[in-house]
Amino acid sequence: xxxxxxxxxxxxxxxxxxxxxxxxxxxxxxxxxxxxxxxxxxxxxxxxxxxxxxxxxxxxxxxxxxxxxxxxxxxxxxxxxxxxxxxxxxxxxxxxxxxxxxxxxxxxxxxxxx
Amino acid sequence: xxxxxxxxxxxxxxxxxxxxxxxxxxxxxxxxxxxxxxxxxxxxxxxxxxxxxxxxxxxxxxxxxxxxxxxxxxxxxxxxxxxxxxxxxxxxxxxxxxxxxxxxxxxxxxxxxxx
Numbered sequence: 001x002x003x004x005x006x007x008x009x010x011x012x013x014x015x016x017x018x019x020x021x022x023x024x025x026x027x028x029x030x031x032x033x034x035x036x037x038x039x040x041x042x043x044x045x046x047x048x049x050x051x052x053x054x055x056x057x058x059x060x061x062x063x064x065x066x067x068x069x070x071x072x073x074x075x076x077x078x079x080x081x082x083x084x085x086x087x088x089x090x091x092x093x094x095x096x097x098x099x100x101x102x103x104x105x106x107x108x109x110x111x112x113x114x
Numbered sequence: 115x116x117x118x119x120x121x122x123x124x125x126x127x128x129x130x131x132x133x134x135x136x137x138x139x140x141x142x143x144x145x146x147x148x149x150x151x152x153x154x155x156x157x158x159x160x161x162x163x164x165x166x167x168x169x170x171x172x173x174x175x176x177x178x179x180x181x182x183x184x185x186x187x188x189x190x191x192x193x194x195x196x197x198x199x200x201x202x203x204x205x206x207x208x209x210x211x212x213x214x215x216x217x218x219x220x221x222x223x224x225x226x227x228x229x
Contacts, residue, residue, distance in 0.1 A: 043158075045216055
């Protein structure tokens with residue numbers, strides 16, 4: 001987990017509310033990613049960013065939004081449009097370059113909708 | 115599109131015995147393969163990767179993985195399991211074609227090592 005922090009560790013949301021999950025890295029990585037983990041489904045890519053001020057949708061972007069204003073930060077907002085937001089959210093980063101590019105993960109945020 | 119299959123939801127092994135966690139993959143180009151481990155309520159920790167070269171890759175905590183191109187497999191192995199190895203293991207693949215290629219994960223295999 002070293003070098004990538006996520007906050008908060010646990011987050012509770014009422015239906016209809018937007019919430020923002022924080023992800024910060026001090027690894028000087030260009031690329032950052034957001035994944036959603038549900039039991040028995042592995043990890044699914046929500047959004048990714050290869051460079052500051054640029055990001056792309058992943059496989060399950062509906063109901064989520066991101067920004068990448070700083071190299072070290074990639075916050076994820078879970079909007080009220082996300083129909084089933086209860087899940088474990090993982091942020092990752094990598095250099096984004098070369099064949100040996102490897103993603104490293106933060107400790108995760110568990111979001112529960114009440 | 116690339117894909118990964120982890121055919122076993124759970125693997126049970128006694129401490130001290132060898133362990134194998136299976137993974138098969140499908141990509142159109144050259145496969146770049148990864149293993150990660152996840153402990154409860156924690157993020158994924160990188161174990162090892164295969165990019166090119168020797169088919170046997172050594173990684174962290176005594177784990178190794180064998181790349182088999184003909185069988186499109188990348189099984190994770192350890193000669194002697196520890197109780198502390200009990201965790202959720204993910205195999206992942208990235209297509210080696212040029213340009214950005216996302217990392218695709220399997221559904222995970224839970225390893226349970228009994229004392």
